[in-house]
Amino acid sequence: FIGLTALGASAATEMPPLPEVTGDKVEAEGNFNIKFSIGTTKSGAQYRGLEYFEKIVEQRSGGDIQVELFPGAQLGDDLQATSALQAGTLEMTMPSTSPLVNMFPKFAVFDLPFLFPKPEMADAVLDGEIGQQMLEDASSKGLVAIGWGENGYRQLTNSQRPVDSPDDLEGLKIRTMQNELHMDIWRTLGANPTPMSFAELFTALEQGVVDGQENPWITIKSSKFNEVQDYATETNHVYTPFITLVSKRFWDRLPEEYQQLLRDAATKMGNYQRDVSRTLNDQIKQDLKDSGMQITELTDEQIKVFQNKLEPVYKNWRDEIGGELIDQIRTKVQQAQAQ
Numbered sequence: 001f002i003g004l005t006a007l008g009a010s011a012a013t014e015m016p017p018l019p020e021v022t023g024d025k026v027e028a029e030g031n032f033n034i035k036f037s038i039g040t041t042k043s044g045a046q047y048r049g050l051e052y053f054e055k056i057v058e059q060r061s062g063g064d065i066q067v068e069l070f071p072g073a074q075l076g077d078d079l080q081a082t083s084a085l086q087a088g089t090l091e092m093t094m095p096s097t098s099p100l101v102n103m104f105p106k107f108a109v110f111d112l113p114f115l116f117p118k119p120e121m122a123d124a125v126l127d128g129e130i131g132q133q134m135l136e137d138a139s140s141k142g143l144v145a146i147g148w149g150e151n152g153y154r155q156l157t158n159s160q161r162p163v164d165s166p167d168d169l170e171g172l173k174i175r176t177m178q179n180e181l182h183m184d185i186w187r188t189l190g191a192n193p194t195p196m197s198f199a200e201l202f203t204a205l206e207q208g209v210v211d212g213q214e215n216p217w218i219t220i221k222s223s224k225f226n227e228v229q230d231y232a233t234e235t236n237h238v239y240t241p242f243i244t245l246v247s248k249r250f251w252d253r254l255p256e257e258y259q260q261l262l263r264d265a266a267t268k269m270g271n272y273q274r275d276v277s278r279t280l281n282d283q284i285k286q287d288l289k290d291s292g293m294q295i296t297e298l299t300d301e302q303i304k305v306f307q308n309k310l311e312p313v314y315k316n317w318r319d320e321i322g323g324e325l326i327d328q329i330r331t332k333v334q335q336a337q338a339q
């Protein structure tokens with residue numbers, strides 16, 4: 001086990017060891033270097049997934065493919081890194097789907113509030129027909145989409161006051177991803193949404209440019225937001241997936257055997273990321289409490305108040321996203337709930 005004091009704050013949460021690499025060695029022509037950029041830091045679950053991807057690809061290609069990891073938006077935030085893939089100056093990235101909605105409007109379905117009551121329901125959709133179709137649709141515009149990962153359930157934090165009802169949001173400046181639907185969510189709840197790149201978020205919180213933000217517990221801790229935010233509310237208001245993207249220009253240079261290897265490794269990375277973020281979720285929340293963050297856990301009744309207040313968001317975005325896709329996903333969720 002590797003201690004994670006790097007995760008900041010007090011208790012070190014143990015990061016599970018990287019799994020063994022399974023599958024045969026892949027023989028193919030050529031040597032290749034992959035620069036793989038992400039926005040979250042070295043001590044999050046996303047990066048841990050990338051380490052596993054690196055291990056699989058380097059071992060199974062016998063070292064003919066080398067992978068270099070660039071966390072913390074060193075090579076740009078989600079949008080900048082995606083553009084670099086399209087330009088062919090970067091090989092891989094794994095953004096949240098939310099900032100890419102202008103490029104792929106259907107991704108906005110994942111921004112609908114309280115869509116997935118449980119993470120397994122998101123898995124059923126992402127790993128099923130709907131998710132596969134979305135990967136195919138996103139394999140365009142100079143990109144190849146080869147898998148899903150887990151960013152996770154988003155939680156609200158702020159520097160001003162405890163929040164246990166939408167009324168407490170009055171006048172709070174909340175940073176959102178660069179995504180109109182997320183802005184609609186916080187506006188509808190009564191806050192002032194400010195869209196901003198993740199790369200600028202810590203400084204904006206520290207300087208009080210914004211009062212709050214929302215991200216999964218593991219990102220709140222790995223980005224040290226708890227050092228500039230005293231209050232958090234466990235809203236679980238949106239489940240955000242990550243999507244694994246490759247530059248089409250690079251992809252087309254790869255022999256088919258190596259394309260298949262990257263697809264396999266991306267699937268394994270995504271599943272491992274899910275395991276890590278779900279295994280650590282509660283412990284990380286406890287670490288944040290131990291670090292002095294005041295966390296409000298909402299009752300079912302209190303969550304209902306947020307859900308009811310956000311129902312109009314579904315109406316506002318039905319046509320833009322497509323009623324059929326929303327109904328398809330809601331049906332899948334209800335089926336999963338009935339099981």
Ligand SMILES: O=C(O)[C@H](O)[C@@H](O)[C@H](O)CO
Nearest residue numbers: 039040078095096177198
């Ligand atoms: O708040 C956000 O922007 C997202 O949740 C981040 O994880 C982002 O993708 C990291 O690049």
